[in-house]
Amino acid sequence: SDNLASFHAEMDSCQSCHTKPLKVSDSETHENAQCKSCHGDYAELANDKLHFDPHTSHLGDINCTSCHSGHDKPQLTCNNCHNFEMEMPFAETKAKKKWDGAWDQDKIQKAIDKGPVETVDVIVVGAGSAGFNAAISAKMAGAKVVLFEKAAYTGGNSMLAAGGINAVGTPQQKKKGIEDKVEWYFEDAMKGGRYKNDPKLVQILAEESAGAVKWLESLGANMNDLKRSGGARVERTHRPSGGASVGPHIIDTLRKAAVERDIDVRVNSRIEKIVLNDDKSVAGVVVHGRHSGYNMVAADSVVLATGGYGMNKEMIAYYRPTMKDMTSSNNVTATGDGILLAKEIGASMTDIDWVQAHPTIGKDSRILISETVRGVGAIMVNTDGERFIDELTTRDRASDAILKQKDQYAWLVFDEQLVAKKKMVRGYDHLGMLSKGNTIEELAKITGMSKLPKTASDYNKYQAAGKDDAFGRDDMPLNLTKPPFYAVKVAPGIHHTMGGVAVDTDANVLNLQSWKMSGLFAAGEVTGGLHGFNRLGGNAIADTVVFGRIAGENAAKHALEK
Ligand code: FAD
Numbered sequence: 001s002d003n004l005a006s007f008h009a010e011m012d013s014c015q016s017c018h019t020k021p022l023k024v025s026d027s028e029t030h031e032n033a034q035c036k037s038c039h040g041d042y043a044e045l046a047n048d049k050l051h052f053d054p055h056t057s058h059l060g061d062i063n064c065t066s067c068h069s070g071h072d073k074p075q076l077t078c079n080n081c082h083n084f085e086m087e088m089p090f091a092e093t094k095a096k097k098k099w100d101g102a103w104d105q106d107k108i109q110k111a112i113d114k115g116p117v118e119t120v121d122v123i124v125v126g127a128g129s130a131g132f133n134a135a136i137s138a139k140m141a142g143a144k145v146v147l148f149e150k151a152a153y154t155g156g157n158s159m160l161a162a163g164g165i166n167a168v169g170t171p172q173q174k175k176k177g178i179e180d181k182v183e184w185y186f187e188d189a190m191k192g193g194r195y196k197n198d199p200k201l202v203q204i205l206a207e208e209s210a211g212a213v214k215w216l217e218s219l220g221a222n223m224n225d226l227k228r229s230g231g232a233r234v235e236r237t238h239r240p241s242g243g244a245s246v247g248p249h250i251i252d253t254l255r256k257a258a259v260e261r262d263i264d265v266r267v268n269s270r271i272e273k274i275v276l277n278d279d280k281s282v283a284g285v286v287v288h289g290r291h292s293g294y295n296m297v298a299a300d301s302v303v304l305a306t307g308g309y310g311m312n313k314e315m316i317a318y319y320r321p322t323m324k325d326m327t328s329s330n331n332v333t334a335t336g337d338g339i340l341l342a343k344e345i346g347a348s349m350t351d352i353d354w355v356q357a358h359p360t361i362g363k364d365s366r367i368l369i370s371e372t373v374r375g376v377g378a379i380m381v382n383t384d385g386e387r388f389i390d391e392l393t394t395r396d397r398a399s400d401a402i403l404k405q406k407d408q409y410a411w412l413v414f415d416e417q418l419v420a421k422k423k424m425v426r427g428y429d430h431l432g433m434l435s436k437g438n439t440i441e442e443l444a445k446i447t448g449m450s451k452l453p454k455t456a457s458d459y460n461k462y463q464a465a466g467k468d469d470a471f472g473r474d475d476m477p478l479n480l481t482k483p484p485f486y487a488v489k490v491a492p493g494i495h496h497t498m499g500g501v502a503v504d505t506d507a508n509v510l511n512l513q514s515w516k517m518s519g520l521f522a523a524g525e526v527t528g529g530l531h532g533f534n535r536l537g538g539n540a541i542a543d544t545v546v547f548g549r550i551a552g553e554n555a556a557k558h559a560l561e562k
């Protein structure tokens with residue numbers, strides 16, 4: 001036997017993995033249940049001999065077949081971003097032709113000609129935070145919903161979110177005595193976006209943000225930790241207690257909420273066409289299933305929640321040529337499909353060429369070093385060890401400043417106090433990204449930053465006095481006094497695509513005349529307009545929850561009233 005499937009078939013039969021008659025469901029639900037029934041669940045499979053347990057990661061409870069593909073060469077999904085060396089059974093198996101290659105227009109047309117094989121009220125495209133929030137809201141409004149996800153696992157970029165979700169007027173802020181106002185949230189987002197944002201969308205985001213956190217909590221999330229993000233005047237970025245990353249936690253919460261509400265989530269199912277009726281209202285979609293081929297599914301409402309295009313090299317090269325060679329913090333799923341699908345049927349685009357560089361992606365990697373690290377207290381220095389900007393400025397300014405330094409990279413420097421506060425930093429250590437010294441002088445020697453000791457000593461004085469004489473940083477929660485001391489190399493990389501499908505405040509997609517496209521809704525990073533020229537940290541997850549819910553509710557209403 002030369003692959004996992006034939007090995008199992010030899011032991012038993014094809015039916016040991018597949019249902020009888022042989023019919024592979026798109027989500028491989030049956031097949032994965034079969035894996036676990038023989039091998040045990042992920043916790044049981046954890047192997048202490050391994051450097052890390054691949055079964056407990058921020059990917060959550062993904063399908064076994066995401067890595068151990070039966071008929072195909074096995075591959076670690078994690079290695080889309082990391083470089084783990086791990087032996088996989090049947091590593092010598094040949095890779096088959098990728099199922100998710102170019103969209104086949106003939107097959108799409110045949111599926112449309114054949115007519116729908118299934119009818120629902122609302123189709124949601126993309127199972128990140130916006131998609132899950134839309135699907136759950138539509139289902140709660142009484143609609144029959146199906147949520148299609150092209151990847152073998154749900155979560156998209158949302159699953160990678162690190163820092164948190166912004167909200168104003170929450171009990172968490174009140175408990176900490178933080179004064180905040182909807183007007184301040186609005187003004188910070190507009191200022192951060194260089195006043196290019198659509199103010200109507202920003203107003204809704206600000207007004208509904210506390211409701212978004214409350215809604216996530218009602219679904220089981222913990223949002224009890226608070227910190228400040230760049231460009232925000234107060235602490236309004238909410239995250240799980242203990243400083244764990246926000247994305248995996250939210251996505252896990254939403255996955256469970258979808259299961260509890262019996263929502264039909266299908267992975268390995270890529271939408272390749274939005275089909276319109278003669279009157280241009282939505283008729284449904286064509287889905288390309290990994291195993292079931294091309295089929296049309298009918299619905300009166302479609303919600304696009306396909307995320308951004310931060311991993312689509314061609315689109316970056318076309319819309320933002322100056323960033324084409326940059327690394328990206330994004331999941332491989334961020335390929336801009338929704339923009340192509342919507343454009344093809346006449347949707348209008350807003351700010352489509354505005355792409356955000358995040359200043360602190362681990363140098364020569366795709367791993368984001370969260371803004372939280374600066375928010376909680378780290379300083380940022382150049383290769384000589386000198387500070388060069390207020391660490392809490394907006395991302396566009398911080399990225400530009402780094403690119404003006406020698407060698408176009410910087411270091412974040414912090415001490416044990418920060419590590420004790422932020423669980424995620426242990427993850428960077430685990431990935432071998434941190435340099436460590438028992439004294440600041442030792443760290444300076446290891447990293448070659450000769451001026452670091454003086455910089456640290458000056459910063460400690462500013463911190464004690466509560467006034468940053470060098471760069472006017474107005475929030476300095478920690479000094480640099482508790483060994484060991486740490487440094488991580490960072491450089492700017494593609495992080496967020498601000499532009500996308502044009503929408504109104506009800507999440508209706510707009511056409512080139514700015515009219516609503518009947519039955520077509522969109523939410524999350526696939527849309528444009530909300531963040532203007534530069535998104536503030538914590539506002540994207542807020543966007544996905546606030547506008548995901550609006551899109552889901554309005555999609556259900558549209559379909560049920562038709
Ligand atoms: P996604 O979460 O990307 O989901 C889109 C889904 O659609 C994907 O699963 C994709 O596979 C699927 N899809 C795409 N095309 C198709 C198709 N044709 N058919 C079917 N499915 C399709 N923002 C914050 O506010 N706070 C943070 O702390 C934060 N940290 C971040 C950290 C990282 C490393 C990254 C990359 C981003 C971070 N962001 C953060 C930004 C934020 O995570 C994203 O903007 C947001 O999660 C996008 O959510 P979404 O639901 O719109 O898209």
Ligand code: MEZ
Nearest residue numbers: 162163164370371537538
């Ligand atoms: O909003 C974001 O993208 C964010 C907070 C990222 C991060 O650095 O953690």
